[in-house]
Amino acid sequence: DAGVIQSPRHEVTEMGQEVTLRCKPISGHDYLFWYRQTMMRGLELLIYFNNNVPIDDSGMPEDRFSAKMPNASFSTLKIQPSEPRDSAVYFCASSIGQGRTGELFFGEGSRLTVL
Amino acid sequence: AQSVAQPEDQVNVAEGNPLTVKCTYSVSGNPYLFWYVQYPNRGLQFLLKYITGDNLVKGSYGFEAEFNKSQTSFHLKKPSALVSDSALYFCAVRDILTGGGNKLTFGTGTQLKVEL
Numbered sequence: 349d350a351g352v353i354q355s356p357r358h359e360v361t362e363m364g365q366e367v368t369l370r371c372k373p374i375s376g377h378d379y380l381f382w383y384r385q386t387m388m389r390g391l392e393l394l395i396y397f398n399n400n401v402p403i404d405d406s407g408m409p410e411d412r413f414s415a416k417m418p419n420a421s422f423s424t425l426k427i428q429p430s431e432p433r434d435s436a437v438y439f440c441a442s443s444i445g446q447g448r449t450g451e452l453f454f455g456e457g458s459r460l461t462v463l
Numbered sequence: 464a465q466s467v468a469q470p471e472d473q474v475n476v477a478e479g480n481p482l483t484v485k486c487t488y489s490v491s492g493n494p495y496l497f498w499y500v501q502y503p504n505r506g507l508q509f510l511l512k513y514i515t516g517d518n519l520v521k522g523s524y525g526f527e528a529e530f531n532k533s534q535t536s537f538h539l540k541k542p543s544a545l546v547s548d549s550a551l552y553f554c555a556v557r558d559i560l561t562g563g564g565n566k567l568t569f570g571t572g573t574q575l576k577v578e579l
Contacts, residue, residue: 450557450565454506
């Protein structure tokens with residue numbers, strides 16, 4: 349079975365540019381999470397979806413960040429405009445919800461560098 | 464809110480020696496606890512979990528973890544470390560979400576370095 353697929357794996361961009369990160373969760377999983385990892389702050393949950401609906405976006409740092417899940421097999425995290433402090437590794441993870449014990453399955457991450 | 468703490472930023476151990484990576488938790492209700500491992504430039508991989516039952520949980524790659532309710536701890540262990548075990552290890556606790564889903568809250572991570 350294919351795992352969680354993220355693209356791009358690496359992105360280098362200049363301050364002010366728009367960045368779009370993509371995620372394909374594992375088929376059949378009804379929860380999707382976006383995490384950000386930095387040396388300073390560790391792993392932070394940005395937002396999660398249940399059945400394509402955003403449930404909690406309280407971790408999104410500011411209005412420059414937005415996330416969508418138009419269908420069960422695709423999600424995007426967008427940063428517009430990007431800033432150097434957004435440089436981090438962004439992970440997407442998916443899981444099965446109701447009645448399960450809660451393992452998350454992570455993608456390989458998208459490493460973002462904003463110059 | 465549920466939380467976990469990993470008191471050590473780094474653990475160094477010689478190959479062949481036993482290793483322990485520490486984790487303590489703070490939860491309301493019964494804890495669901497997890498360990499994940501992250502190799503360089505990779506995503507997090509599930510190692511093991513404690514839900515209920517036996518306090519000694521066995522997982523992938525020869526790792527095990529001991530749940531101790533009185534000490535609110537869930538330490539990761541391995542009897543004999545390998546150089547290839549060198550990685551970043553995360554402890555996590557489950558938050559039950561409205562509607563029955565699950566969210567994991569992670570600790571700050573412990574870098575394990577196994578040397579020859």
